[in-house]
Amino acid sequence: MTRSSSDVPWPQMLDEVTSALQTLTAALDTDQDFQVLLHQMCLQVAKAVPGVAEATVTLLRDGQPHTAATTSDLVAEVDRDQYRHGGPCLEAARSGKLERVQVSEARERWPKFAGDAHDAGFDSFLSAPLVVDDEHAGAINCYGTQAHGFAELDAALLELYTAAAEAILRLYQRYRQASELAENLRAALTSRAVIDQAKGILMAIRQISADEAFTLLVEQSQRENLKLRVLAERFVAHAVGIDGSA
Numbered sequence: 001m002t003r004s005s006s007d008v009p010w011p012q013m014l015d016e017v018t019s020a021l022q023t024l025t026a027a028l029d030t031d032q033d034f035q036v037l038l039h040q041m042c043l044q045v046a047k048a049v050p051g052v053a054e055a056t057v058t059l060l061r062d063g064q065p066h067t068a069a070t071t072s073d074l075v076a077e078v079d080r081d082q083y084r085h086g087g088p089c090l091e092a093a094r095s096g097k098l099e100r101v102q103v104s105e106a107r108e109r110w111p112k113f114a115g116d117a118h119d120a121g122f123d124s125f126l127s128a129p130l131v132v133d134d135e136h137a138g139a140i141n142c143y144g145t146q147a148h149g150f151a152e153l154d155a156a157l158l159e160l161y162t163a164a165a166e167a168i169l170r171l172y173q174r175y176r177q178a179s180e181l182a183e184n185l186r187a188a189l190t191s192r193a194v195i196d197q198a199k200g201i202l203m204a205i206r207q208i209s210a211d212e213a214f215t216l217l218v219e220q221s222q223r224e225n226l227k228l229r230v231l232a233e234r235f236v237a238h239a240v241g242i243d244g245s246a
Helices: 010-028 034-048 073-085 088-095 103-109 111-119 152-206 210-224 228-245
Strands: 054-061 064-070 099-102 124-133 136-144
Touching: 034 054, 034 064, 034 136, 034 152, 054 073, 054 088, 064 073, 064 088, 073 088, 073 111, 073 136, 088 099, 088 124, 088 136, 099 103, 099 152, 103 111, 124 152, 136 152, 152 210, 152 228, 210 228
Parallel strands: none
Antiparallel strands: 054 064, 054 136, 099 124, 124 136
């Protein structure tokens, strides 16, 4: 049976939110990908916020919503219903404001979605905007089975969790960007090194300048439609093979 906020002492609620955030932070040490972190967010919110039976994360791509993570296929289908007919998670994602709605209000605002959600067993909806960076923005969505809706305290807990989770995910994205930049720099340095090796070999063999050797490599790469690095690697490997047999 789903808990309500009135059933859980306030200190315990804070402990559960804190524990959820610690779990998310710990996941960063395992080098999980972004999709896995979003899935963990859904699982943690369902545990940390009373009344949450299922949770999803909606992200907007070029203004179009998609479910990036979910606790079940059932609630993912409810998400898709509101993408077609409107609903609280779309409202939160696009307005940047928290949405706390029970089924009676949902029937007035989004009748088709409310009817489909009720048929699936959900009568309470709580969505908080989620903004990580320019490419990852949307909402985290909570679905409850209780007809009376989510309490203000539930909304406050979700906002608390979401604000902290955003900060964690932003750090993760910066770490990934820094890692990608470092990898690109390593690749660039490796390419530069092998090209310099090829130039040096050509200079020694043909008794030409560095600029002339580089021009020869570029012209050959264009004739063979090969990247300069690939051509240089092949040339150096061939040269080393000849030297080794000499």
